[in-house]
Amino acid sequence: MNYQSTRSCSGAVTSAQAIAQGLCGDGGLFVPEAFPAVSAEELTKMESENYQQRAQRILAKYLTDFTEEEIRECVSLAYQPQCFPGGAAPVSTLRNGTCFLELWHGPTCAFKDMALQILPHLLTRSLKKINTGKKALILVATSGDTGKAALEGFQDVPETSIMVFYPKDGVSPMQERQMRTQEGNNVSVCAVEGNFDDTQTGVKLIFGDQKIQEHLAKKGLMFSSANSINWGRLLPQIVYYFSAYCDLCACGKIKRGEQVNFTVPTGNFGDILAAYYAKKMGLPVKKLICASNANNVLTDFLTTGVYSRNREFYTTISPSMDILISSNLERLLFDLTDRNAEQVAGWMRQLRETGEYKVDGNTLAKIRELFSAGFCGDDETREEIRSLYETNQYLCDPHTAVAARVYEKYRSKTGDDTQTVIVSTASPYKFAPEVLKALVKGSSSGDGFEAVRSLSGRTGTPVPVPIAALESKPVRFSFSCQKEKMSEAVLSLVDSKSV
Numbered sequence: 001m002n003y004q005s006t007r008s009c010s011g012a013v014t015s016a017q018a019i020a021q022g023l024c025g026d027g028g029l030f031v032p033e034a035f036p037a038v039s040a041e042e043l044t045k046m047e048s049e050n051y052q053q054r055a056q057r058i059l060a061k062y063l064t065d066f067t068e069e070e071i072r073e074c075v076s077l078a079y080q081p082q083c084f085p086g087g088a089a090p091v092s093t094l095r096n097g098t099c100f101l102e103l104w105h106g107p108t109c110a111f112k113d114m115a116l117q118i119l120p121h122l123l124t125r126s127l128k129k130i131n132t133g134k135k136a137l138i139l140v141a142t143s144g145d146t147g148k149a150a151l152e153g154f155q156d157v158p159e160t161s162i163m164v165f166y167p168k169d170g171v172s173p174m175q176e177r178q179m180r181t182q183e184g185n186n187v188s189v190c191a192v193e194g195n196f197d198d199t200q201t202g203v204k205l206i207f208g209d210q211k212i213q214e215h216l217a218k219k220g221l222m223f224s225s226a227n228s229i230n231w232g233r234l235l236p237q238i239v240y241y242f243s244a245y246c247d248l249c250a251c252g253k254i255k256r257g258e259q260v261n262f263t264v265p266t267g268n269f270g271d272i273l274a275a276y277y278a279k280k281m282g283l284p285v286k287k288l289i290c291a292s293n294a295n296n297v298l299t300d301f302l303t304t305g306v307y308s309r310n311r312e313f314y315t316t317i318s319p320s321m322d323i324l325i326s327s328n329l330e331r332l333l334f335d336l337t338d339r340n341a342e343q344v345a346g347w348m349r350q351l352r353e354t355g356e357y358k359v360d361g362n363t364l365a366k367i368r369e370l371f372s373a374g375f376c377g378d379d380e381t382r383e384e385i386r387s388l389y390e391t392n393q394y395l396c397d398p399h400t401a402v403a404a405r406v407y408e409k410y411r412s413k414t415g416d417d418t419q420t421v422i423v424s425t426a427s428p429y430k431f432a433p434e435v436l437k438a439l440v441k442g443s444s445s446g447d448g449f450e451a452v453r454s455l456s457g458r459t460g461t462p463v464p465v466p467i468a469a470l471e472s473k474p475v476r477f478s479f480s481c482q483k484e485k486m487s488e489a490v491l492s493l494v495d496s497k498s499v
């Protein structure tokens with residue numbers, strides 16, 4: 001299996017190369033040259049397997065330059081039961097039959113763990129395979145969740161070190177605390193005096209700085225990235241769609257071969273794209289329902305074919321979906337245009353130059369066949385959190401609530417009663433102050449930990465261990481730097497003994 005760019009047909013590479021490199025040289029994203037099939041027979045066999053075994057199967061179909069043993073190591077290091085105490089991706093069914101695929105039982109209580117727990121292991125093995133002889137220094141710019149998940153994933157992984165930059169006043173107090181208390185001998189965290197854009201621009205400049213790269217090379221290091229367009233982050237996400245389907249078959253909720261819908265709270269389009277890839281591999285999926293918050297650029301695109309980022313940006317209570325450019329959409333377009341790299345490159349150029357593009361009628365027709373899309377605002381999100389709890393005693397976070405509300409709208413509009421799985425992307429405790437406010441109107445919760453305790457007291461649900469443990473953990477990192485000084489922060493880390 002080889003991988004090519006979404007923007008040109010030349011220069012196919014192995015999966016190790018694609019994972020080590022992250023982004024293609026032409027600015028495109030790596031995509032597999034084909035989608036390996038999972039037969040109905042194989043799907044039945046997977047019903048009796050655990051999550052690691054299911055992951056092993058799916059990954060092996062794509063990572064053909066890895067040995068079975070290597071994949072087994074990666075999978076078992078990533079999805080250890082002690083890291084995912086509630087199971088890696090359990091399906092929770094309400095009394096009214098609604099299913100939630102809970103992807104937040106990992107160490108940072110958000111679905112990014114599903115990919116970032118395994119990426120470091122895939123990456124270190126990929127670097128060995130392409131024979132760089134160098135250790136990886138991972139740089140991350142984060143607006144919150146990704147930084148912590150990456151720190152946890154790379155913590156004490158041999159041959160790697162990681163440095164995370166976050167905007168000083170741009171993350172929640174809980175997120176900041178999660179990062180500043182991070183354990184591990186190869187991790188480093190730095191606040192930037194600026195906003196998220198400044199932080200991201202700073203990291204991009206460092207990646208592109210020849211002088212810094214030469215300095216790193218002398219020390220036996222090279223930069224690498226853990227961002228969401230890396231194939232090594234997307235691939236592990238395909239697994240849980242298969243896993244959910246197998247669990248539903250195994251418990252008799254659906255018959256073998258029966259179609260299901262997935263509703264996915266969407267930002268960068270990675271999670272829902274993985275569901276589309278699962279469908280391409282043969283998973284019986286009917287509709288993919290794309291749920292957005294007030295930043296509804298995808299709702300508009302998937303219904304009209306016009307993608308326009310020229311619109312107001314809203315800060316919402318589901319911040320991980322506050323996004324106007326959904327990078328992974330490019331991979332979908334590549335597939336729907338029958339791998340027309342020139343066409344995709346053209347649309348991406350228009351997006352860069354004018355902030356918008358419009359796909360042709362044929363592509364739009366395919367999109368509308370596969371996807372349905374909707375959005376809801378903060379008030380509806382709060383209402384949904386409350387009603388799910390009051391009616392079904394199911395406590396969910398704001399991102400999951402957006403998906404649940406959009407699904408209800410879809411169902412009443414279409415009358416489609418196909419069994420649907422709502423993807424649940426974060427623990428409610430990760431957003432405790434907002435969730436508490438939704439349940440108890442007018443409640444004000446002081447600091448994050450007070451809200452956590454109050455939420456647990458009111459609902460009788462347990463606080464996830466990683467969040468409970470946070471309050472007593474010592475702060476290890478309290479550095480901050482000006483946005484112009486980020487490269488100096490990296491160099492001083494490189495010159496210290498800690499990498």
Ligand SMILES: *Cc1c(COP(=O)(O)O)cnc(C)c1O
Binds near residue numbers: 265272425
């Ligand atoms: C990142 C994130 C999302 C969005 O996922 P994409 O793959 O970017 O579409 C949704 N919910 C939560 C909690 C997230 O952290």
